[in-house]
Amino acid sequence: MKYFIFITIFVLIIPITNIFAQNFSDEPNITLDINPTDPAPGENVTATLESYESNLDLAYIVWKHGKETKSGYGETEFSTKISMDETTSDTIVANIVLGDGQKIERQISISGIKLDISWEAINTYAPPFYMGKRIPIRENAIRVAVIGPNNSGAGIAYAWKRNGSAFNNSGNGARPYIDFTNTEIQNKESIDISLVKNGSGATRNIQIPLTKPKVLFYEYDQLAGLNILKNVKNTVVGYENVVSLYAVPIGFNLKTKPSISWNLSGQSVNNQENPYLLSFNKPNESGLVNLSVNVENIRTLYQEAKSNLELNF
Known part of the structure; x- marks a missing residue:
């Protein structure tokens, strides 16, 4: 008798379950x-x-x-x-x-959220007259920041990813910026920023290009100093007696002093007082003078630049 009652109840439950499933769908x-x-x-x-x-x-x-x-x-x-x-x-x-x-x-x-992103290399050498963004080179320190007056404070949180992996550092969720150093194995940087603001969210991705370091030549006057208007390239020069040129490296890490070596017409020359400055006497005869400078950060693999100059006297 118990067995018969159990079967009856089971049969009655099945149609009820199907009715509810049909209503939900x-x-x-x-x-x-x-x-x-x-x-x-x-x-x-x-x-x-x-x-x-x-x-x-x-x-x-x-x-x-x-x-x-x-x-x-x-x-x-x-x-x-x-x-x-x-x-x-x-x-x-x-x-x-x-x-x-x-x-x-x-x-x-x-709810639209304005999320403007700025990035640049930090602790990176640029000449005093340089007014642009410091473009990072390999193995540079880089800062990525959310800019704008309304993107910090209570009710705002950030999540950062660098090259697809979560970026974790102290204060990551509250700070509208991150700092990191490019490693030897990364030839580009991809950053994802997610912002939650008063219940609404926004996500942005930026691609940070990495360039190569370089060295520029400028004229140097013993009295007036560096002439930022005279970027010297292969040219005819009309110096009187002494030629003074200043090497300006772009992009090197400020925290490590780079090694600088000059070569003048096949001969190694150095300036112990100021390694960025090279002065030499104008040749007695007209002709070509080949000049080169090599700047290297010996603590890195990729921070090295060489620049050549051919002067026609």
Whole structure:
């Protein structure tokens, strides 16, 4: 008798379970996504409807974003521009009428976050008159920072990735910048920044190019000093008696003093007082003088540069 009761109860439970499953699956799976997924304020976005269960080409779709609307059969995409105001949340609504008459609504809210990124080499040599960004070379220290007055403080957190791996350092989640040193095996740097601000998020990726170090030649006057307007290249020069040239290395690490060696017409020459400066007497006869300088950071593999100059007297 107990066995018969157990079977009866089991049979009665099965239909009830199926009824609940059918009720939950009545509404088809229709997704609404935007691209880009984390737009900046004032950026153009495209909203897209997708479904693997319903034929949206036969559906009548009405899009709304503020006063902007779009409608028609099979209109699965809608392009619009979000607000310039970071404090304003934009809502895109899609009202869908399927081919069988079923009505469905999908909506998505967007809060644009301005996320501007700056990067440059730090602790890197550049001449005093250099006004541009310090472009990193191999094995340089680099700083990447989020700029702007509204991207730090309470309610804001950051997650950083360097070359695909999470970047962890003290204060990483709170600080709007990271510092790191390029290693010998990395010939480029890829940085991902994710910001969460008052519940909204934004993600950016930047690619940091690495260049080669170089050495420039400038005229040097014993009284006036370095002439930044005279970048000397292969040229005809009209010096009176003494020729003075200054080697300006670009991109080398400031924390390690580079080794500098000059070569004048095949002869090694050095200036013990100022290794960046070379002075020599003008030749008595006209002709060519070959000059070269080699700058090397002996503690690194890639921080080395050589520059040649051919002077016609």
